[in-house]
Amino acid sequence: MILMTSIMSNFEIANLLRNIAASYSIKDEKKYRFQIIAYQKAADAVENSNNELIDLYKEKSLETVPGVGPSIRSHLEELFKTGKVKHFNWVMKDIPKAVFPLLSIPTFGPKRAYKLVKTFKLKNGETAVDDLQKIASEGKIADLEGFGEQSQKDILRAINEYQKGKGKTTRMVLPYASQTAEKIVNYLKQSKEVIDAQPLGSLRRKMATVGDIDIAVSTNNPSLVIKHFISYPYVDRIIEKGPVTASIMVSGGAQIDLMIQPKESFGSLLQHFTGSKDHNVALRENALKKGLSLSEYGIKRQGKLEKFDSEEKFYKGLGMDWIPPEIRENRGEIELAIARKLPRLIELNDIKGDLHVHSDFPIEPSHDLGRSSMKEMLSRALELGYEYLGFSEHNPSVSKHSQKQIYSILAKRKEEIEQLNKSNKNVRAINLLEVDILANGKLALDNNAIDFMDAILVSIHSVHSMEKKEMTKRVLEGLSHPKAKIFAHPTGRLLNQRAGYDLDWYSVFDLCKKQNKALEINAWPNRLDLPDSLVHEAIRYGVKMIISTDSHQVNQMDLMTYGVDVAKRGWATKNDILNTLSYNDFIKWLKT
């Protein structure tokens, strides 16, 4: 009945698994309670997987996805083999397919969606949202049992917001989320009742993109603080408000969630509201085995609540070390915190140089030119406490120049860099270049041209859509060049714009290890590439990385902090990141 093409993306598979969970909820929530949880967990894992599941299926390694056990695995194998799954068809048999599109609308869960679809006999999945909108605007929902005037209004608004693209859809990139949070924290602190206010959630964990802005406030007067919060000048509407929490939507559609505790419990709240959900669930399950129950109020021991004014004390109360927010994702951090063996993560001030900056040197590049001079960038590097700065403009456009012209440009550039190094001994300029890997795997420049540089970065800037196998071959060939030391923005993703291309990462890791190459963690906020999960994987594999900004202007050199955030989320220590090395050690690596 439900036919699917055998090539489904992870996103589509995750959606399918969520629909199975929803169907189980509709069938019998109690009976299938744990199946529902299992399918939701599996959906999350699939969506966050670094590998397309179809590839894992071909490699017979579907069992490497956490949360996919024998049962779901065999269903997926059937899906890839035949395009459908008998068991899924059975689960979804009595659920009209108009239910599923409604689940993407905020405030719509399986129960409400099902009841509405059933009552109004909605048949067409494609038009279900529009059909329901019409029904709600005609006032037909208010009379239903379990609904009323208010819920009819709420449903209509939810659909309208959904159609305008507000709510669940796009996530904010980190700097935008930080600024939004800072504005509202400053506003909150205008109230004398606010003892402390902190942005938490995925923003504190420094995820590449942030959905809602979560803020925790410490106060002895919750009701006044809530009142102050919902009076925020940029509020679009109040989503909800109670005695200790409230949510607003601000102009632009971002949602701000507020949670409140008195000073003596603020540590418990920081812990609770920072998440992640998976970390907290694992932490609570772990505590439960010791007879403890955890919440934003504190730790319950034999029915008695212990409060914590700091997060450090909260974790200590559980018999473990404090865990940096960036790694609270249930990837093994809890076990290490108990064993007191957490890694010491890299910090911004460990960074000794930036290796990917584009100056305004007139190189007539294939892509965009920088807007600041080498000199300006070097003096900013000195202010940032760096020992070195690697200039990595794009290679001169190949189509617009003869080979001779290219040599001449690169010779001039080399001389310029040497001159700068003579006049300024405090920060060393390194002569690099960002060279395109062409579709056939060859580099955009010939060896004579490349010899003008100390080393090069290589990257993909054209023909992004290629089969995984071909793209891997292309990257391996480009990166194998003896002077290619760094693979820049390795996935090619642009957040909220395009997904990265597919690569066989283990082949790339292998090459890096064997030939002493590094992967870049590009700190540009729309890239943040490598993504943190691949950083984590690369480190487990023993691959070294560098963090760089891809600056095209001197003030962008401050973006380094976002790259360090990514590295931390990938569990990077100083040892994993090569631009923590002193100048001499770094050059030694660069020239091997």
Added chain:
DNA sequence: GCCGTTTTCGGCCCGACTGTTTTCAGTCG
């Protein structure tokens, strides 16, 4: 349906808020 340095069987986080309700179901994080 998944998972395991107290388990291959017997567990599975915890709470807030809203609307429609006379005590709770549904949704969310």
